[in-house]
Amino acid sequence: MMKINKKSLKQNLTGYLFIMPQLLLFLIFMVYPIFEGIRLSLYKIDYKTETFVGLQNYITLFKDPVFTQATINTIIFVVCIVALTVVFALFVASAVFDKDARYVSFIRGSYYIPVMVSMVVMSMIWSFLLNPANGLIPYLARQAGLPTVNFLGNRSLVKPVIIFITFTTNVGQAIILYIAAMIGVPKEIFEAAEVDGANRLEVIFKILIPLVRPTTIYITIINIIAVLKIFVVIQLLTGGGPNNASTTLMYYLYNNAFKYNRLGVASAVGVIMFIITLILSVPQLRAMFRGQEQ
C-alpha cells in the first residue's frame, strides 16, 4: 500500500509542483486569513494590545439586536435575490434560446450590460433617481401630483428596492449561463419530444430544466455567496437605514471593524458568515459531485 502511494506521489510530482505557486498563494491569502480571523474573534483588540477574551465577542454579538436584524436581513436578501435570479433567468433563457442567433445575442447583450457596469456607479445612479429630497422619481411624482413615498426611508419598501437593484445587476450572468447550457442540449431530444407531441411547457419542465441542473446549482451557489457579501448597495444607497432596516452582515462587519474599531467583534461576524456559507454550500456541492459521478 505504502509503496503504491509513494509511487503515485512520485508520478504526480510534476503536477503538484505545477499547482504549487497557486497553492502557496491560496494558503497565504485565503487559508491563513481564515485562521487569523478565527483567532482574532477570540481577542479584544485595541490599537496596540490584544487581550484574550474567549467567546465574549460572540456573546456581545448575540446580545446585539442589530446583529439579529442584520442576519435576518441577509437571509431575506439571499433567498429573494437568488430565487428571483434563477426563476427569471430560466424564464428568459428558455423563451429565447432556440430563436434566431442575432435575437439571442441582442437579449444576452441587453441583460448583460448592467453586469459590466460597476456596482458603485449603479448604486449612485439609483441614488440620484430615488433620493427623496432631490431625486428624479420623487420629483416627477410630485410634478404629476402623485403621492410620494420614500423608497429608501420606508422600512417595508427599502428591502424590496435593494432586492430589485441587486437582482437587475445579477441576472445577466445567469441568463448567459443558462442560454449557453440550453443551446448545448442535444437537438435529438427536442425532436423526439416533438414526435411524442410534447408542448412547449412540457419541453421546458421535463427536458430543459432537468438537463441544465448543473448550471442551476452553479448559479445558485455563486449567487448565494455573492449576495451573502452584499455591501456596496447598502453602503452607498441606504447606509443600512432606516434604523438598521437594511443592514446586512457584511455592512455590520464593516461598521464594527472600521467605524467602531471593534476588530474582535468584526472577526466574530466574519467567522459566523464563513460558517453560514459553508453550511449553505455543502448540500449543493454534494449534489454537484453526485451529478458528476452519474
Next chain:
Amino acid sequence: MLRKRLVALLMVSILMLTLVVGCGQKAENKPDAEGAKDTGKEKVEISLWLTPQWKGVFEANEEGADYDSFFKYAAKRFSEEYEDYDVTVDVQVIAGDQRDELLNVNLNGGTPPDIFYESVFAMGDYAHRGALVPLNDIVDDTAKKDIAQNFWDVVTFGDDIYFYPFSHMPGTLVYNADMFRAAGLDEYIGGENEIKTWSLEEFEKILNTLKTKLPKDKYTNAYPMALFALNNQGDTWNLAYLRMFGNKFFDEDGNIILNDEKGVKAVKWLKKIYDAGLTNPGAESVSSNDCNAMFQNQQLAISFTNSVLFNNLKADMESGKVAKFDARLANIPSESGEPLTFTYVTGSCVFNTNDETRMKVSKDFVKFFSSDPELVKASKNGVPVRTSVAEEFKSEKPLFEAYDKNSKYLFNFTGNVPGYSELRQVLYPELQALYTGEKTPEQVVKDYQTKGNEVIQNAKKNSVIYNK
C-alpha cells in the same frame, strides 16, 4: 520522458523564483532613501492628511484653488527653510465621512499618517486611544498668549495638548433672504453681516409662512428647512436641536442626560416640523451633503452652515459655479430665547508612528505652519484662533465681530467624553426611527441615552487618558 520532466521542473522553479523576486523587490529599494547627496541632508518623507477645509492658499478665488493648496504651499516653504532634513510632505485630502475608516485601517496596519488636520472634536478619540503624541513641547509662550485659553481647553486632554489650534468654524444656520422676501418675510431678515436671532415662535412662523407663501413658480420643489439623518455628517446641528428646550445633554461626569421632559420636548418638536412638511421630505435618508446642495440650488430656504462652508458658498457664487442669491446667517433658536451656537476648533495632531525622526519633523512642520506669520493668515478662511490675525482682518471680514459677539451662546457639544466617534453612530439610527414613525419621541430619547452611555462607559475603560 526524463527530459520532459526536467523541462517542467525547470519551468516551475522559474515561476517560483519570479514570485520570490516579486516579493523581495520592495526590500531592495529601501536604501534609496538616503541617496539624497545633492542637498547634503538626509531625506525624510512625511504624510499629511486633511478633510476638506478651505480652498486655496489664502483665498478661494486663487487660480487652481483646492483643499490641499495651503498645505502644499506650506510644505514647499518648509522644505526650503528647514535646516535639519530634506523634507517631502505628501498631502492627501480625505472625505470627512471616511476619516475613521481610513484611520482605523491604517492604525491597525501600522501606517498612520504623520499629521492630520481636522476638527478637534472628531479626533479626540485618537488621543484617548493613545495614538497621538502630546504637542506640549512645540507650544511656546507667544502662542499661548496669542490664542485664547478656551481654545487651549478644547485641545487639552488630561494634562497634555494634543492639537495645535489653527482656526475655528462657528456653526450656525444660513438662510436665503431672497426666498424670505418672496414669501413676504422681510421683517425677519437680519443685516448682511449680522447673525440674526429669532425666537422659537418667530422661527415657527417663518417656516409656516415659507411653506404656504413661497411662490411655487419661482421656487419649484423648494422646502422651508433642512433636516437630515442619513448618517453622522452634520450631526452637531441635530445635537443642537436636541438642546432647544433647555436640556443640558451631559451631566458633570460626562453621562448623557437627554431622557427628561426637555429632551422629549425637543424630539417632539423635530417630529412635529417634519410631519408638518416644514422640512425637506425623507429626512431619514437625506444627508447633510444633500441638504447643502439643495440650499445652493435654492430648494431650501434655511439650512445649516459653518464659517468655512459659508465662505465657500460665497466664493462659488462669485466664480459663477453657483447662481447668486442673498445668503445670510442666523442662530439656532431656543425656547428660552437665548440662541444656541457651537464652534469646531480645527488644528493639527501628530500620530505616534514610532519613528522618532518623522515625529520630530512632523512636529516641526506643525509648529511651522501654525505659527509662521504669513501662513497663519490663512486661518481667516475660518475664524482665526489667533487674536493677532483676527485683529488684522477685522475690517476686511466684518463677520468676525458678529461671531465674537455670538460666542457667549457657545455650548460644548462633545462634553469632552471619550468614545465620541462611536457615540456619533448612535444618534442617527434613533432619529431615523423617529422620522419613520417606528419609535415615539419618548422611546428615542430613552434608547439614545441607554446606548450612548454604554458607549461612553466602554470608552472610559479603554482611555489612556482616564487610566493614566
